Amino acid sequence: MPDNRDLVHILAGHAAGLAYEDLTDAAREAAKKSVLDTFGVILAASGMEPAVRGVIEIVQEAGGSPDSTVLGFSGKAPAMMAALANGALAHCLDYDDQTPWGQHCASSIVPAVFAVAERQGGVTGRDLIAAVAAGQDIFARLRRNVGWKKDWNLSTVLAVFAASAAAGRVMGLSARQLSHAMGIASMQSSGIMEMVAGRGSDLRGMYAGFSAKGAVLAALMAEKGITGIDRMFEGRYGFFNSYFGGRYDREAILAGLGAEFQGAGTLYKRWPCVGTAHSHMKAAIDIMAENGLKTGDIARVVLHVGDYHDLMCQPLDERRAPATLADAKFSLPFLVSVAIVRGGMSVTDFSQAGLADPDVLAVGRKISLLADPALDWKLDLPPGRVEIVAADGRICVREGCGVPGNADNPMDWPDLCAKFIECASVCATPVAPERLAHVAELARKLEVLDDATVLIRSFQA
Numbered sequence: 001m002p003d004n005r006d007l008v009h010i011l012a013g014h015a016a017g018l019a020y021e022d023l024t025d026a027a028r029e030a031a032k033k034s035v036l037d038t039f040g041v042i043l044a045a046s047g048m049e050p051a052v053r054g055v056i057e058i059v060q061e062a063g064g065s066p067d068s069t070v071l072g073f074s075g076k077a078p079a080m081m082a083a084l085a086n087g088a089l090a091h092c093l094d095y096d097d098q099t100p101w102g103q104h105c106a107s108s109i110v111p112a113v114f115a116v117a118e119r120q121g122g123v124t125g126r127d128l129i130a131a132v133a134a135g136q137d138i139f140a141r142l143r144r145n146v147g148w149k150k151d152w153n154l155s156t157v158l159a160v161f162a163a164s165a166a167a168g169r170v171m172g173l174s175a176r177q178l179s180h181a182m183g184i185a186s187m188q189s190s191g192i193m194e195m196v197a198g199r200g201s202d203l204r205g206m207y208a209g210f211s212a213k214g215a216v217l218a219a220l221m222a223e224k225g226i227t228g229i230d231r232m233f234e235g236r237y238g239f240f241n242s243y244f245g246g247r248y249d250r251e252a253i254l255a256g257l258g259a260e261f262q263g264a265g266t267l268y269k270r271w272p273c274v275g276t277a278h279s280h281m282k283a284a285i286d287i288m289a290e291n292g293l294k295t296g297d298i299a300r301v302v303l304h305v306g307d308y309h310d311l312m313c314q315p316l317d318e319r320r321a322p323a324t325l326a327d328a329k330f331s332l333p334f335l336v337s338v339a340i341v342r343g344g345m346s347v348t349d350f351s352q353a354g355l356a357d358p359d360v361l362a363v364g365r366k367i368s369l370l371a372d373p374a375l376d377w378k379l380d381l382p383p384g385r386v387e388i389v390a391a392d393g394r395i396c397v398r399e400g401c402g403v404p405g406n407a408d409n410p411m412d413w414p415d416l417c418a419k420f421i422e423c424a425s426v427c428a429t430p431v432a433p434e435r436l437a438h439v440a441e442l443a444r445k446l447e448v449l450d451d452a453t454v455l456i457r458s459f460q461a
Helices: 007-017 025-048 050-062 079-090 106-120 125-144 154-171 175-188 208-223 239-244 250-254 275-290 307-311 316-320 332-342 358-364 413-424 433-444 454-460
Strands: 298-305 367-371 385-390 395-399
Touching: 007 125, 007 154, 007 175, 007 250, 025 079, 025 106, 025 125, 025 413, 025 433, 025 454, 050 079, 079 106, 079 208, 106 125, 106 154, 106 208, 106 454, 125 154, 125 250, 154 175, 154 208, 175 208, 275 307, 275 332, 275 385, 275 395, 298 307, 298 332, 316 332, 316 367, 332 358, 332 367, 413 433, 433 454
Parallel strands: 298 367
Antiparallel strands: 298 385, 385 395
């Protein structure tokens, strides 16, 4: 018989009842990788993104019960505030993982899950893995099957539900309580794309803090018996009608639920910037390497752009030479220029000195755009195509493929551990190398831990 309940009840039941044993090996590995990867980018952001310091100061000033660890900085805070701090850090460098279709959820899920796990105590590694996997699965199912018009910031609008489901699973909420938590989370579901596409705002980097905090608040309220919204997703005035004009595919959202875990396809970034720029960067790097070009050999660089690529290019002069670190990570001409000059990208490329690098800026001045509607963003991340015209008249064109971290060139555990060590090297509070190696090993065998929070507490052991 068809299940005609609102999707909030079906997805809540899915998360509440999901056991580690139900997961595929790929889903388990993705959840564990996302934990280590998220911890790493949080540590890097603590030392590399000055804008987040204001959030940390607010968290420290708020006081309260020292339930949960604030990574990158010493001390603890109440679970909600720790989730805010760690979530704000988790996306600051745009180095957190993403789905194959774009958008980010681990930067909301992992801070929320560990905040409530530390507050509660006694959460096993297997339960934590199941919680993260449930959140990743719910996020991917929603992400793929709503009629997004690039108006809402899906990473926060959807991730607060995924993170609430994951946090509720850690807390052992019943299916009914968890549906209440997801309904309550609708009050925290927000974020407009102007925050992402516009310039000059620090919010673009720290937005995951709001969804992580909102998820913890929603789960705690549901635990206290506060009720949510019975027809939260599919009601006449529910989420799908209000946010997407009723454009969603219920059948696709539910297809394979409990058997197919869509978070298993999570992608891990090798370069700390917006994922939709990576294929252009790879194309430019390949052209330079394959043709033996030096930066002085370049006459022109033409970026073929679809609709979303163009957002990262306007206005062109400002995107060639961005004024802030947050803007730099979303400025396609600047990112391609860095890739050409450096042959790649590192967290240390994003500093005030990096923004003023004369070699990078010189390449940027040679960049122009060519609109290509075939590269518009539908569901899959659109590829990038780059044309470099050499001073000797050679014309080299390449489409970016084999991007480090993408499905056709994935990052395995050694790659992720290397990224983790790189990120930790710029942490605001130095962590001993042997401690980092211990954390990485714990993450890899998270399922054997009787207390999953040993992982986060090991940074300060």
